Amino acid sequence: AFSLISDIFFGKFTSINEYSEHHFLSYSSVYNKMSEIRTYLKQFGFTVTKKNELSGNEKKIRLFFSYLFTKVYNQNLDIYPKKVEEKSIIFVYQLEKYRHQPLKEYPKIKLSHYINVVFLRASQNNYLKKESLHVERSYLKKNETAIWLTKTLKELGLSVPNDKCV
Numbered sequence: 001a002f003s004l005i006s007d008i009f010f011g012k013f014t015s016i017n018e019y020s021e022h023h024f025l026s027y028s029s030v031y032n033k034m035s036e037i038r039t040y041l042k043q044f045g046f047t048v049t050k051k052n053e054l055s056g057n058e059k060k061i062r063l064f065f066s067y068l069f070t071k072v073y074n075q076n077l078d079i080y081p082k083k084v085e086e087k088s089i090i091f092v093y094q095l096e097k098y099r100h101q102p103l104k105e106y107p108k109i110k111l112s113h114y115i116n117v118v119f120l121r122a123s124q125n126n127y128l129k130k131e132s133l134h135v136e137r138s139y140l141k142k143n144e145t146a147i148w149l150t151k152t153l154k155e156l157g158l159s160v161p162n163d164k165c166v
Contacts (some may be wrong), residue, residue, distance in 0.1 A: 001033055002072070004126055006079075009035075011124060013052050038067040058128050062121060068115040075109055080116040084123060087156045095150050122158055 003023070007013040020030040034048065041047045044064050046056025055059050070077065077085050092112055096102050103111065121127075140146045 001037060004030070004033055005037055008048055008052060008054065009054075010079075010081075010105075010120075054126075058121065058126055061115070061126070062117050066110070066117045068111050069117070070113045075112070077112055077116060080120060084119045085117055087119050087158070088112055091115055091119075091152060091156060098148050098152075120160065136161070 004019065005014065008078075013019055016027060016030045016034060016146070017151075019025070020027045038047050041054075041056075041064075044057075044059040046054055046064075049055045073079055077088070080088070091114065092103070092108065095111075103106075140150055
């Protein structure tokens, strides 16, 4: 089940048939496991669509997978695509530099997984819904931390989309 849900998250799962053949499992066992996964994920506010994509509350998707990958992989960030992992490492490094102090190890691990999940979901064009996130333009222009964050994300090729700002 974990392998299946992980493949769905990373966009590697294309069909039950292909997955069952690749992992030497019966079609029916994979089909049944997918049904269980869909039912299980509904309680968290999201599910797997018929196109095998995660759909629902984006914030909950990000929190769920950040928590899951932190627990399962702990310090191992090699599970994420190289480009995403590199951006998250740079971001955490820049954050520590901005704060003038290093993060403690466990919070750094949790943050690293969360940042990787956020960057990956953004690279898959999965954003928070407009109504769930509003950032005042004046805040982005006046708050020192917001200015740093906006600048750093822009340098990494990630920024708050204009339609998310009010």
